[in-house]
Amino acid sequence: MQVTITEVASRDGLQNESHPVSTAQKIELIDRIARSGMTRFEVTSFVSPRAVPALADAEEVVKGLPNRAGLIVEALVPNLRGAERAAALGLDEWVCFASASESHSQANSNTSTQEALNRLKPVIDLARQEGVVPVGAIATSFGCPFEGDVPVTRVVEVARRMTDMGVETIKLGDTIGTAWPSRVRELVRAMRSALPDTTLVLHFHNTRDMSLANVLTGIAEGVDRYESALGGVGGCPFAPGATGNVSTEDLVHFLHLEGHDTGLDLGALIEAGHWFETVLDRKLPAHLLRASPVGTTTALAEMKRAAG
Amino acid sequence: MQVTITEVASRDGLQNESHPVSTAQKIELIDRIARSGMTRFEVTSFVSPRAVPALADAEEVVKGLPNRAGLIVEALVPNLRGAERAAALGLDEWVCFASASESHSQANSNTSTQEALNRLKPVIDLARQEGVVPVGAIATSFGCPFEGDVPVTRVVEVARRMTDMGVETIKLGDTIGTAWPSRVRELVRAMRSALPDTTLVLHFHNTRDMSLANVLTGIAEGVDRYESALGGVGGCPFAPGATGNVSTEDLVHFLHLEGHDTGLDLGALIEAGHWFETVLDRKLPAHLLRASPVGTTTALAEMKRAAG
Numbered sequence: 271m272q273v274t275i276t277e278v279a280s281r282d283g284l285q286n287e288s289h290p291v292s293t294a295q296k297i298e299l300i301d302r303i304a305r306s307g308m309t310r311f312e313v314t315s316f317v318s319p320r321a322v323p324a325l326a327d328a329e330e331v332v333k334g335l336p337n338r339a340g341l342i343v344e345a346l347v348p349n350l351r352g353a354e355r356a357a358a359l360g361l362d363e364w365v366c367f368a369s370a371s372e373s374h375s376q377a378n379s380n381t382s383t384q385e386a387l388n389r390l391k392p393v394i395d396l397a398r399q400e401g402v403v404p405v406g407a408i409a410t411s412f413g414c415p416f417e418g419d420v421p422v423t424r425v426v427e428v429a430r431r432m433t434d435m436g437v438e439t440i441k442l443g444d445t446i447g448t449a450w451p452s453r454v455r456e457l458v459r460a461m462r463s464a465l466p467d468t469t470l471v472l473h474f475h476n477t478r479d480m481s482l483a484n485v486l487t488g489i490a491e492g493v494d495r496y497e498s499a500l501g502g503v504g505g506c507p508f509a510p511g512a513t514g515n516v517s518t519e520d521l522v523h524f525l526h527l528e529g530h531d532t533g534l535d536l537g538a539l540i541e542a543g544h545w546f547e548t549v550l551d552r553k554l555p556a557h558l559l560r561a562s563p564v565g566t567t568t569a570l571a572e573m574k575r576a577a578g
Numbered sequence: 579m580q581v582t583i584t585e586v587a588s589r590d591g592l593q594n595e596s597h598p599v600s601t602a603q604k605i606e607l608i609d610r611i612a613r614s615g616m617t618r619f620e621v622t623s624f625v626s627p628r629a630v631p632a633l634a635d636a637e638e639v640v641k642g643l644p645n646r647a648g649l650i651v652e653a654l655v656p657n658l659r660g661a662e663r664a665a666a667l668g669l670d671e672w673v674c675f676a677s678a679s680e681s682h683s684q685a686n687s688n689t690s691t692q693e694a695l696n697r698l699k700p701v702i703d704l705a706r707q708e709g710v711v712p713v714g715a716i717a718t719s720f721g722c723p724f725e726g727d728v729p730v731t732r733v734v735e736v737a738r739r740m741t742d743m744g745v746e747t748i749k750l751g752d753t754i755g756t757a758w759p760s761r762v763r764e765l766v767r768a769m770r771s772a773l774p775d776t777t778l779v780l781h782f783h784n785t786r787d788m789s790l791a792n793v794l795t796g797i798a799e800g801v802d803r804y805e806s807a808l809g810g811v812g813g814c815p816f817a818p819g820a821t822g823n824v825s826t827e828d829l830v831h832f833l834h835l836e837g838h839d840t841g842l843d844l845g846a847l848i849e850a851g852h853w854f855e856t857v858l859d860r861k862l863p864a865h866l867l868r869a870s871p872v873g874t875t876t877a878l879a880e881m882k883r884a885a886g
Contacts, residue, residue: 483790
C-alpha cells in the first residue's frame, strides 16, 4: 500500500518541549526531515503564544522554510485570531481541532466541545475563502486523561459536525496514547460507515507501546495516512501523561518491512533523528536511533554502539 | 482467547545484566511476579557459570522457590552436563535450544547448528527418563545479528529435527528483536503446515518496538503462548543489540485490552515492576511503569508522577 506520513515533530513534538529550540533549529529540523523525501509537515500551531510559548515563532518558522514549494505545509489553526495570522502565510492546510472529551476540551481550550466546534465554523469558512484546505482533528479520540473512555459514537458525532462544515479530511488523535487495536478497528469502521467520503488520518502516541500495533490495524482497515514525530518526541501540554508520538523512524521502518511504500529514505530519517538528539541534548525514544534496521548484518556496528 | 505467558525475567532478563542481583532477590522477583497469578517461569539456565556468571546460582534459585508446587518451572538446559545439574532438582520442563543461524550458533554455543542439535538428543532422552517435559527453543528464528535474514525454511528444518527427537513444544525466539508481523505470520503458518501437532510459543524482543504488533499477529494466527520479562529487561549476551524482551506489564495490559484472558493481575505485575526497578537501580523500559493502564481516569496520578 502507498502510505502517506505527516511529520509533526515541529508542532506536536515541540509544543511541550522544555529544552529551548530556536527558530533556525526548527527550520533545519524540517529541512533535514525533508531530505528523506517527506513532503507533508504539520509545521506549527497558530495558538496564542501565551498558551504555548514554544510555538510563538509560528510565522517565522513558516516564512523560513526552504524549498517551500516542494512541501505540503499544514498548521494548527485553533480560532479566528490564529486564522488571521495564518492567512498571510499561504499555507496549504489549516488543521481545525476540537476535543471529543468535554474535560479535555475545557483543559485544552477552556471551552466546551460544542462551543469549540462553533468556533471552527468561521475558521473553516475563511480557509475556503483563502483557498486553503480545512482539515478537522479530533483530540482524545481514543481516550481522555480526565474521563477515561471516550465512546466511539461521541467521536463520530464530533466528526459529523466537522464534515457538515465542509471538512473532507479528519485526523483522529490518540492524544494520550490509549488507543488499542480493536478500538482502532471499531472507530475506523464507525467513521467509514457514518462518513464514507471522509479521508481518515490516524495520529498515535506510543505512551503504552501500542502505536505500531495500532498502525498495523489501521493498515488492515485500509487507512493509508498516519502522523508521526521524528525521534518519538511530543506530548500535549494539557493532557498529562501524553508523552511521545509514534516515532517517524520506527513507523517507516515498520511499514517498509510490512511491504508498504512511504516514498521515504529511512537512513535519512535516522540521520535527522541523531541530529535532533544533539539539538534536544538527550536520547530520544525512537528505537531505530539505537538499533539498526532489520535486514542489515550489523553485528559489528551494534557492538561498537553498545561499547561507545 | 485464553493466553498463557511464561515469565523469563530471571533467565533471559538477567543473564546479561551488569547490575548485581542476589539469589535472594531472584527468588523474591519470582515470588512477587507469582502474586499476579503467573504460574509459568523460565527460572534460570544450567549453562556453564563461566559462560554466564549471572546465572551461576541456578540450583540455589530453584531450591529457594517458595510455593514450588504451584509453579510450572522451566529452565534452559543446554547440554548433558547442565542436564545432570538440573536432574536433581525436579524441574517441570527443560528447554533445549539451538540457533537457526550458523554464526549465532558459533557465537552462542561455539558449535554448528547441526552439532548443537546432535547434543540435544541425550538431553531430551534424559528428560523423558526423568519424567521432565523436554521443550525445544530456536534462537534467531526471525533474524541473526551476523547473517541478517534467517530463512523460514531453515527454522522449520531445525524445528523438525527437534520434534523428531520427541519435542512437542517449540519456542520461536526473536533473539535480537527483528521479527515483524508478516514474517511472524509466514513462520507460524510454515510451522503449522510442517508440524501441525507442535505447540508454538512466541518469544519477542522489543528492540525495534515491533513486539506488540508481532503478538497481535500471533494471536490472529491462533498462537496462545508468549514469553515476556518483567520490566522489559533482557538480551542475549552473545547477540549484540539484543536488548529488551517484550515487557510482561505491557504485554498483559495489551492482551487484556484486546479482550484476551491471561489470568494475571496487571496491578500486581506493575507493583512487582516498580520493586524490580529498585533492585536494578534504574528505570526499566516497560511503558506501564510510567503510564497508567487504559480505562482509568488517572490524570491526577499522572500529573503527580510527571512532577515527582
